[in-house]
Amino acid sequence: MNIKKKDIASEIFTGSMADISFLLIIYFMITSAFSATRGLDFALPEETDTPEIKQEDSIEVHVMPGGAIEVDKKEIPIDGLLPYVLEKLQQNPDKPVILRTDPDATYGDMIGVFDRLRRANDEWTDDFGNPMYKDVNGDPLTEIKTISIPTQREIENIWNLLGMG
Amino acid sequence: MALIRGRDRGTGAAIFTASMADIVFLLIVFFVLTYKVEVDKTQMSLPETWIRKKVPEKAAVISISPPNMGSTIRVSTGEEMALPVATIEEVITFASTEVAKNPNREFILKADKNSPYGRVDEVLDALKQSKVKYIFLLSEQLTAAEL
Numbered sequence: 001m002n003i004k005k006k007d008i009a010s011e012i013f014t015g016s017m018a019d020i021s022f023l024l025i026i027y028f029m030i031t032s033a034f035s036a037t038r039g040l041d042f043a044l045p046e047e048t049d050t051p052e053i054k055q056e057d058s059i060e061v062h063v064m065p066g067g068a069i070e071v072d073k074k075e076i077p078i079d080g081l082l083p084y085v086l087e088k089l090q091q092n093p094d095k096p097v098i099l100r101t102d103p104d105a106t107y108g109d110m111i112g113v114f115d116r117l118r119r120a121n122d123e124w125t126d127d128f129g130n131p132m133y134k135d136v137n138g139d140p141l142t143e144i145k146t147i148s149i150p151t152q153r154e155i156e157n158i159w160n161l162l163g164m165g
Numbered sequence: 166m167a168l169i170r171g172r173d174r175g176t177g178a179a180i181f182t183a184s185m186a187d188i189v190f191l192l193i194v195f196f197v198l199t200y201k202v203e204v205d206k207t208q209m210s211l212p213e214t215w216i217r218k219k220v221p222e223k224a225a226v227i228s229i230s231p232p233n234m235g236s237t238i239r240v241s242t243g244e245e246m247a248l249p250v251a252t253i254e255e256v257i258t259f260a261s262t263e264v265a266k267n268p269n270r271e272f273i274l275k276a277d278k279n280s281p282y283g284r285v286d287e288v289l290d291a292l293k294q295s296k297v298k299y300i301f302l303l304s305e306q307l308t309a310a311e312l
Binding site: 025028036037046094095102104106108109115119 | 212219277286
């Protein structure tokens with residue numbers, strides 16, 4: 001007896017693959033986040049390594065409402081901030097910068113000044129990363145070692161400790 | 166007659182689509198690798214900065230909504246969607262719990278650039294009280310034209 005074998009088609013239907021792929025792309029594009037993955041890093045001091053800072057040993061930057069700044073009680077333009085800090089750090093490279101912001105100023109104002117201070121490393125080194133300035137001891141000056149951002153409660157505590165609250 | 170037959174010869178004007186599937190798969194692979202769900206979808210204008218460091222993945226997130234949205238504070242562990250908190254004490258409780266699990270836990274602070282600093286100060290103070298060590302202040306890139 002002569003039995004004819006029937007050929008059974010064994011193929012995977014891939015016609016809808018392109019549609020599925022496009023749906024997946026649209027899903028990932030909508031749900032993934034790109035822009036919100038970078039920012040200014042800020043390390044808080046641990047209680048054990050918090051030195052007592054006297055006001056005269058520091059550079060006090062006060063951000064006022066509207067974005068204007070006062071440095072050591074003198075109003076200066078924002079572009080004058082880093083040159084002023086550089087001049088002070090050349091005399092004493094360990095001087096901390098205290099960034100104090102008025103509660104009525106905006107967060108954007110404060111971040112603008114903080115970013116400006118953090119840019120010291122870019123502005124005080126050349127294109128190859130070599131230091132452009134030296135301190136009074138002849139050591140290279142490439143950054144602000146300490147930028148402190150006290151909160152309103154901490155400032156009030158200091159005033160109370162000084163009996164001025 | 167030959168002239169008429171010549172007219173029938175149509176010029177093929179098809180778009181080559183054979184490589185489309187490859188491009189689509191490459192895009193899928195790219196999105197799968199870079200995929201990160203936004204745990205806080207509050208729409209806000211972030212402040213612009215020149216210095217921008219990559220924030221750690223899965224860091225805890227604290228967001229402050231813009232003033233016109235009530236300056237609401239939301240918290241997230243970085244793995245779940247952000248939930249609103251009513252008081253600053255709840256932020257302290259949340260941050261303290263996270264720090265207790267991991268003393269080097271990083272926190273991301275996401276706030277609108279027009280938020281009053283007083284509100285941000287409250288959150289920073291709460292994080293300091295909770296013994297948080299590392300904070301990332303989320304920002305957008307400042308362009309050279311804005312300098």
